[in-house]
Amino acid sequence: MEKQKILVVSYSQSGQLTEIVSNIIKPFIAQPDKFALYSHVIVPEPAFPFPWTSETFYDAFPESVSETPVKLNEFPTELKQKYDLILLAYQVWYLSPSIPITSFLMSDDFLRCAENTPVFSINGCRNMWYKAHDRISYFIEKAKGTHIGHLVLFDKAQNLISVVTIIYWMLNGKKDNYLGIFPKPGVSDQDIQQAEIFGKILVEHFPDQLNEVQIKIVEQGGVRVIPHLMSMEKKAKRLFQIWAKFVRKKGEAGNPKRQFRLKLFKYYLLFMIYFVSTIAMLLFYLFYPVNYKKIRANIKHYQGI
Numbered sequence: 001m002e003k004q005k006i007l008v009v010s011y012s013q014s015g016q017l018t019e020i021v022s023n024i025i026k027p028f029i030a031q032p033d034k035f036a037l038y039s040h041v042i043v044p045e046p047a048f049p050f051p052w053t054s055e056t057f058y059d060a061f062p063e064s065v066s067e068t069p070v071k072l073n074e075f076p077t078e079l080k081q082k083y084d085l086i087l088l089a090y091q092v093w094y095l096s097p098s099i100p101i102t103s104f105l106m107s108d109d110f111l112r113c114a115e116n117t118p119v120f121s122i123n124g125c126r127n128m129w130y131k132a133h134d135r136i137s138y139f140i141e142k143a144k145g146t147h148i149g150h151l152v153l154f155d156k157a158q159n160l161i162s163v164v165t166i167i168y169w170m171l172n173g174k175k176d177n178y179l180g181i182f183p184k185p186g187v188s189d190q191d192i193q194q195a196e197i198f199g200k201i202l203v204e205h206f207p208d209q210l211n212e213v214q215i216k217i218v219e220q221g222g223v224r225v226i227p228h229l230m231s232m233e234k235k236a237k238r239l240f241q242i243w244a245k246f247v248r249k250k251g252e253a254g255n256p257k258r259q260f261r262l263k264l265f266k267y268y269l270l271f272m273i274y275f276v277s278t279i280a281m282l283l284f285y286l287f288y289p290v291n292y293k294k295i296r297a298n299i300k301h302y303q304g305i
């Protein structure tokens with residue numbers, strides 16, 4: 001029997017997403033007679049720094065939101081073929097897919113590969129992933145692929161705490177307990193280890209029952225929706241787009257003329273997260289009963305079931 005071809009596309013700065021992916025693909029690797037795995041690791045040229053400086057971290061904001069592509073390493077000729085399944089592993093930058101991922105999704109190579117092909121997306125982020133997920137679906141649809149399901153692993157710490165710990169992690173490069181008192185940033189070790197169960201679901205339903213994958217992923221806790229964050233993102237994304245335009249008027253990525261506007265954005269962002277989002281959350285739950293139907297529909301949309 002001919003082997004099923006699986007393409008794994010990923011990008012990771014800290015290695016967190018790489019670790020998640022390596023656990024997910026274990027059940028595929030365990031059946032070498034059935035599956036042939038191909039890997040493409042996206043490398044932007046030049047690379048985004050890790051750890052980031054405060055300047056570079058905020059400088060990535062406008063182009064993340066405006067989905068401005070950057071140059072990537074070449075998609076190797078030997079990978080230019082049709083696959084039975086694509087596993088697309090991405091992270092969120094500023095409520096959008098990260099710039100390297102967006103750049104790949106916009107490439108002709110992705111358009112060719114994904115056409116008439118099932119794509120399963122894997123996201124390793126902080127906890128605000130909803131609008132980025134919509135964009136991933138959009139790009140897959142544009143390539144005439146089928147987004148058969150998605151897994152979202154995120155930081156389960158309280159929202160205001162994970163903001164502190166992720167900034168500490170991104171600016172220091174250390175995924176450890178900030179000041180010895182904060183929880184470890186990012187996706188928990190336990191969630192990373194257990195990611196293998198989601199790979200098992202894919203393998204067990206491949207190739208004829210792929211339409212049942214997403215419900216199983218959700219049953220196993222693979223897409224937990226936090227309603228007030230989901231609701232907040234819609235407004236936040238719109239405001240991000242306005243800010244991104246405002247900053248980009250001062251030049252392209254790396255232009256020092258943007259720094260003043262980016263600093264303004266940084267303080268605006270912290271104010272929004274710590275002050276406005278707290279009030280918005282209270283209002284959200286106050287009006288929850290009134291908006292119940294709409295919220296349920298949105299939750300289902302993001303669970304993909």
Ligand SMILES: Cc1cc2nc3c(=O)[nH]c(=O)nc-3n(C[C@H](O)[C@H](O)[C@H](O)COP(=O)(O)O)c2cc1C
Binds near residue numbers: 013015126128166
């Ligand atoms: C510039 C930047 C912006 C980010 N913005 C978000 C965000 O909007 N929502 C979110 O859930 N995570 C966000 N994150 C966290 C990433 O999604 C991701 O979890 C983290 O960078 C680790 O991914 P890695 O595997 O590439 O190291 C951001 C990270 C960076 C570097």
